[in-house]
Amino acid sequence: MTTGNWWAAALRESVNGEKPLAVVCNGEALALFRNAAGELCALEDRCPHRRVPLALGTVTPKGLQCGYHGWTFNGATGMCTTIPNLREDERVPSRYGARAYRVAESGGFVHVWLGEGSPADSPLPGADYQPHGSEFSGTAVVNTAHDEYLAAMLDGPECLLEFGSVRITDFFLGDPRMEAGRLVVDRGAVWKTQMLPPAFVVDHPLIVRTAVPLEGGTIRVELLDADEAPLVTLCIAASANRRGTTSLCWRGFRHDTRVAGAPLRWLIARRRARAPFRIHPMIDGAALAALLVAPSRDLAAARAARRAPLSEAA
Numbered sequence: 001m002t003t004g005n006w007w008a009a010a011l012r013e014s015v016n017g018e019k020p021l022a023v024v025c026n027g028e029a030l031a032l033f034r035n036a037a038g039e040l041c042a043l044e045d046r047c048p049h050r051r052v053p054l055a056l057g058t059v060t061p062k063g064l065q066c067g068y069h070g071w072t073f074n075g076a077t078g079m080c081t082t083i084p085n086l087r088e089d090e091r092v093p094s095r096y097g098a099r100a101y102r103v104a105e106s107g108g109f110v111h112v113w114l115g116e117g118s119p120a121d122s123p124l125p126g127a128d129y130q131p132h133g134s135e136f137s138g139t140a141v142v143n144t145a146h147d148e149y150l151a152a153m154l155d156g157p158e159c160l161l162e163f164g165s166v167r168i169t170d171f172f173l174g175d176p177r178m179e180a181g182r183l184v185v186d187r188g189a190v191w192k193t194q195m196l197p198p199a200f201v202v203d204h205p206l207i208v209r210t211a212v213p214l215e216g217g218t219i220r221v222e223l224l225d226a227d228e229a230p231l232v233t234l235c236i237a238a239s240a241n242r243r244g245t246t247s248l249c250w251r252g253f254r255h256d257t258r259v260a261g262a263p264l265r266w267l268i269a270r271r272r273a274r275a276p277f278r279i280h281p282m283i284d285g286a287a288l289a290a291l292l293v294a295p296s297r298d299l300a301a302a303r304a305a306r307r308a309p310l311s312e313a314a
């Protein structure tokens, strides 16, 4: 299931040194926490002793202590450091340990390396997200499989999210294109106050740009004006959870850009610093099923092309 890539597994502020955070990222159950030095740590969320979730345990100065029999694991190496009730002459066997993952922080996300090999040459996905002003964030587990979530983000993002006062249309502005490991699609959008039905609006005053990663990474969604000045930027980390569901965590912010023709509701929301977007925590299955498969075909083709040389080499 791993792709050899960085995955954004949690929001930075959700991971602390008091209570471990349980997440499922790309199908892997993880316990995230900060050790006594404040460093981020990620361990497999399964005690090697009796398979109890480590996230039910406690963060101690020596590491993460399992809540069942009290074994303690070093957050950086996964090595078991303490077993209660050992005799004075007994030592913790060096083979006792939990799986530890490489972990790094970028763009307000906690990233975990879930693949084989070294991540030295792989940039962190959150690096191109640089917020300013008020930020809005959240998490959810949505009732859709990860691949379907990515496909819907390209074929019909209005099923998954909304920008206040904005109607996303199905009018594509150009062909899908690859940019920095993401498939990018532009589609026209209009203010909801516009009287003309979107199907007849030739000159779209707004653009919704969705950029979906081929592997790992984060989805980037932008609301732009007609000159491509950014109004809202949104970074969504999506990965496979269990039983056909998808883990999400996101951050986004409103730019200072002034836009002509914005309705009163948009201006009031801006003045009151309300979130300019909403991620749907529940997805309408009927709306999803009705989407035409369009740009997501390009995503599938780009993924197949990327994997082909690897399989040929094997």
Ligand code: FES
Pocket (backbone or CB within 6 Å): 047, 048, 049, 050, 051, 052, 066, 067, 068, 069, 070, 071
């Ligand atoms: S199950 Fe974790 S210490 Fe026993």
